[in-house]
Amino acid sequence: MKSCFLKRSLLTLALMALSLANPLAHAEGFITRLLNHPVPGGVAVVDLGEGTSAPDARYEGKPVLRIREDDQRWIAIVGIDLKTAPGRQQLLVNGQPLAFTVESRHYKEQHIKIKDSRKVDPLAEDLKRINREMAEQNSAYAVFSPDQPSNLLFDLPVDGPLSSPFGLRRFFNGKERNPHSGLDFAVGAGTPVKTPAAGKVLLTGNLFFNGNTVFIDHGQGLISMVCHLSEIDVKKGQVLPRGAVVGKVGQTGRATGPHLHWNVSLNGNRVDPSIFIGRYTP
Structure with a gap:
């Protein structure tokens, strides 16, 4: 006993x-x-x-x-x-x-050929635009609204295969640039792009590297961004339900073909979107 x-x-x-x-x-x-x-x-x-x-x-x-x-x-x-x-x-x-x-994680490399050399080595006039746009984007990523996200298991923004994972060390025309900050989906031009959770449109515009771009605030510092769109179907300040169409897939900005780039930011840091769709692999 x-x-x-x-x-x-x-x-x-x-x-x-x-x-x-x-x-x-x-x-x-x-x-x-x-x-x-x-x-x-x-x-x-x-x-x-x-x-x-x-x-x-x-x-x-x-x-x-x-x-x-x-x-x-x-x-x-x-x-x-x-x-x-x-x-x-x-x-x-x-x-x-x-x-x-x-913990540690290893990320692979990706080598990409770009015809427009200005998208690899911008001119001085380009840098002024890039710096202005970067400040706007950083302000959007820094937003912390009080509402909780409607869902943390995200919907896919498009239905299609993944073509480039998050975190790749990227080399454009042999020159290393920023790592890949999101997921790429290999889908055709004109494919509707949907918001993975309810949210509010923070920023839209045509950006030097990203092309046509939409930022969405899902609440408490959880922000998603989609870019390279052929067209934008929402406006800044618009409140969107889960699954609302925000635009269509295109090839604008620094892109070698039609595809969707989607990234997710949490407390100002870009994180792997595959985590939020249940597809994370170490």
Whole structure:
């Protein structure tokens, strides 16, 4: 009898120790299983504990998305920049540090030939436009609206095969440029592009590299962007239901053929969209 009681007590202590060591021990619901891939360019789901209201949580000085997991504990959903080195990172939760670990991930290379050399080595006049457009885009990515996203398991923006994954080290005409910040879909020109979740249009326009582009705010720093469109069918400030058509696939900007580029940003960091559609592979 004493032996059984001792075994149960030791097991209880071991489980308590595990829960203290692992901030996800209480947060293994659907959202955690879907989104928790804490790698450079990935997403970390961090348990914030119980409470009647969401605690304040910040990463790199920016607020992060917080929701209840299975109507129980609060979790933070944190976007990790591609340049982040593996190792310990931390949130500030109500001003107190809470650590999580970023694991390693290898990304492949992609070599692309571009006929328009200005899309590889822009002229001085191009750089003025590029810098102006980059500031506009960064402002859109930095938006943090209070509403929670309508869904975190995203719909596909188009029906079609993936042609280029997230995170590729890209070489244009032999010169390395920024890594691939989203997913490419190999679909024909004119294919309708739909928003993967409800949201508000933050920015539209024809950009130097992206061509015809639409930014959509899904809530709490979760932003998606689609580009290279042949046409844009929405306006800035427009509120969209899930699945609304925002434009059509094209070949505008720096593109070698018709396709859709879709990226997802979380607390200002571009992250792998495949995580949000249940297609992540290490």
